Amino acid sequence: MVVMITGASRGIGFETALYFARLDNTEIFALSRxxxxxxxxxxxxxxxxxxxxVHPLVYDLDLFAENPDSLLKRLPVTVSHIDILINNAGVLINKPFLETDLDEIQRLFYTNCFAPALLIRHLMPFLGGKTVSHVVNISSMGGFQNSMKFPGLAYYSASKAALACLTECLSEELKDSKVVFNCLALGAVQTEMLEEAFPGYKAPLKASEMAEFIGHFARTAHKQMRGKIIPVSLTNP
Ligand SMILES: NC(=O)c1ccc[n+]([C@@H]2O[C@H](COP(=O)([O-])OP(=O)(O)OC[C@H]3O[C@@H](n4cnc5c(N)ncnc54)[C@H](OP(=O)(O)O)[C@@H]3O)[C@@H](O)[C@H]2O)c1
Structure with a gap:
């Protein structure tokens, strides 16, 4: 099995890479800066x-649009198919809506939505075809319809909502490609990102516990569902 996980240098992505590394015959492409x-x-x-x-890929997804080949050329020629792509890399800027500038808005939307979209687009030659691939986009409860909202996270939450909607759209538009798209809207997990968003708050889940769920979901859920946005949350936050 070949798996690519973005945002694997820490937090949930790191633990998800560890989850896959425990399995048999798994090649993991672990990407972050x-x-x-x-x-x-x-x-x-x-x-x-x-x-x-594990194959570490030191790479800044914010540069992907300018030069997708700079990443694609680093995949070994032996890799012709990616079974699981987990778009987990994300960025959070906790700042009041009225004080957030255009650069910050662009960064949030680029890393959290445009980069996963472009990655999917350019990885399509490695996805689906004869064998099913499962693309799991990691969103947030903040971007889930009717969930509780928080001051300072308007653009973060909106960028995660965009990623969730993109999942539904791709599931329809690319339905003949043997690529299954699903989206997980995560609740609070104890990581550095959560600490930035809610300083001092203690989440009920460790990154390793959420990673266990994500890893199992990525391996199995494409058989039961497609184009779904699933809330995975004990608390928010
Ligand atoms: N923790 C929570 O409570 C929670 C709740 C809801 C949703 N989520 C989502 O879950 C995902 C993981 O969150 P986390 O809490 O584990 O966050 P985290 O600890 O901040 O980790 C984020 C990861 O994304 C990578 N990343 C950020 N920008 C990147 C870029 N431009 N290029 C490549 N990699 C980049 C970071 O690596 P480098 O800095 O090394 O590049 C890091 O590995 C995120 O999408 C987050 O929005 C988390």
Missing amino acids: NQAGLGQLASECAGLNKSSQ
Whole structure:
């Protein structure tokens, strides 16, 4: 099985990569900007399961639109199919709506929605075809319809809502491609991002506990559902 996980240098993405590294015969492409975090991931994964391997991809998704080949050319020629793509990388800027500038708005929407969209588009030659691929987009309860909303997170939440809607749209438009798209709208998980959004708040879930759910969902749920936005939340926050 070949898996690509974005945002794997820390938090939920890091733990999700560890989840896959414990399985048999799994190649994991773990992407993020932070070399040290990915190095830590590679060393923690080494020895978990000798038949599996982590390939760190130090890469800034915010540069993907300008030069998609800069990422695609780094995939080994032996990789012709990606079974699971988890668009987990995300950014949060906790700032009042009236004080957020255009650069910050663009950054939030680019990393949280445009980059996953472009990644899917350019990875389509590796997705679906003869075998099903499952694309799991990681959204937030903040971007889930009728959920509780919080001051300071308007653009973050809107960018996550856009990713959720994109999931439904792609599921329809690309339904003949053997790519199944689903979206998980996560509730509170104890990570550095949560600490930035809600300083001092203690979430009921650890990143490893959420990763367990995401990993199992990514491996199995394409058989039961497509184009769905699923709330995965004990609290918010
Ligand atoms: N924690 C929660 O309570 C919660 C709740 C709802 C939704 N979520 C969502 O779950 C996902 C993971 O969240 P988390 O809490 O684990 O966040 P986190 O600890 O802040 O980790 C975010 C990851 O995204 C990567 N990333 C950010 N910008 C990137 C870029 N331009 N290019 C490549 N990688 C980039 C970061 O790596 P580098 O900095 O190394 O690039 C990091 O590995 C996010 O999409 C978040 O919105 C989290």
